[in-house]
Amino acid sequence: MLEIIIVAGARPNFVKIAPLIHKLLREENINYTLVHTGQHYDPLMNDVFFEDLSIPQPNYHLGIAGGSQNKQTSEIIIGFEEFLKDSAAKAVVVVGDVNSTMACSIVTKKLHKDLIHIEAGLRSLDRKMPEEINRILTDSITDYFFTTSRDAGYNLQKEGITEDRIFFVGNIMIDSLIQKIQFAQKPDIFRTYSLEDGDYYLLTLHRTDNVDDADVLTDILRAVSASIGNRKCVFPVHPRTEKMLRGTAIYKEIQNIEFIEPLRYLEFLYLQKNAKAVITDSGGIQEETTYMKVPCITYRTTTERPETISVGSNELATDLPTLKNLISKVEQGEWKTSEVPALWDGQAAERIVQKIKEIYSV
Structure with a gap:
């Protein structure tokens, strides 16, 4: 049995982990533990998302809330270390680029666990953005990289990451969108x-x-x-x-x-779709x-x-x-014609789970 930990802390994280959890609930040889850091603590920013996304409540809640970015990061590091030091998990999965992502990544590698980063390799090239610092630091210590685009993979290769650790799986956030858009609620x-x-x-x-x-x-x-x-x-x-x-x-x-x-996720989807x-x-x-x-x-x-x-x-x-x-x-009705990028097809979570099974031979 492969034991993994999934970390989420902020509103966009929940949208990204939901399709992964849906897949893992059907896997007999992978057991996950969901840790919520509490980075987004307002009920409208997190609690209702578990209901809207049809995923179980977290197994463990660090309860970190508020404060400056550095204070928040340090408290997440301390809280996650207390949780992880006694865990038998083989790997920790982080998503995106929020403070929780970077903080829990540091703890993971300090405690010699494998680190898997979903949505790896994104770069704005603007280091004034806190998220850019989080991306760079997380990817500098990640073991396995799951990317949303080929551009993200190229970014990682330019930073010295070998191609055999980079997996272009598509956009897991779009998995949630495809699954839930039919249930969008008019606010x-x-x-x-x-x-x-x-x-x-x-x-x-x-x-x-x-x-x-x-x-x-x-x-x-x-x-x-x-x-x-x-x-x-x-x-x-x-x-x-x-x-x-x-x-x-x-x-x-x-x-x-x-x-x-x-707004709740399903209400916000309706607002976006019809704007x-x-x-x-x-x-x-x-x-x-x-x-x-x-x-x-x-x-x-x-x-x-x-x-x-x-x-x-x-x-x-x-x-x-x-x-x-x-x-x-x-x-004036002069907006450009839009297309959907490659592998934004609702199957990213399936590809991620299959690759994890290959990596760990489960």
Whole structure:
């Protein structure tokens, strides 16, 4: 029996581990333990995701919540070490690029366990992004790399990783999307704000560069508001972003942006699928909108998911004038034709499990 540990801590992690857990529940020779670090501790950011994604509750919860990134990372390291030091598991599986990913990776290798990184090799080449540091550090000590694209594999090879440890399996986040899109739920806000399918924008912001300075954040909101005219924009506000907005007058100033609490996964899928366009700084949303072929404007200077631009529906807005210009293209019906990248087919989890069975001869 192969014993493995799966680590999740933040909202995007849950979406990525769900298809893997569904597959492992049917495997007789692999037993998993799910550890939730608690990095996202707001109920709307994690608890309801287990219900929406139809996965069991975590076996172990570290209970780490809040604090600065470094404080959070250090507490996750201490908590995960206490759990892992007595574990008989052969390998630890981490996903994505959040603080939990990097922190638990360090503990894993310090305790001489195998480290498997799902969504390895993504690079924005912007080391000011905390996520980029997490990616680089995690991949520098990973044993087996599962990638979403061939570009990610090339990035790893350039960093000296041998090809025999890199496995192009596709995008496991899209597995969840394909499994759950038919169950997407129309949120009550459609009635509250008189929204119509295809006639509103969806906005998400949580990156440090965009939300940690109130002036920068409100300038983005003003630019969006001015560009969409009479249309509505729905803005599910990340808890950290909400704290920054409290001291501003932006709620009263802007009338066509509706500020709402974070939504359940199935409700958020509905919002994405039926939006006229999505404006975001998220990594995962670039992928989901690409699969759904919904125009996506990413307000960042770089992206670690270049296939969403070269193949998909995504474009980068590197500054406010570009953001306004791209919204204008949406309004004028001039958005590009989108395709779905290779192996974004709902079978990534199946390929991952098969490869793990090959690696460990189970």
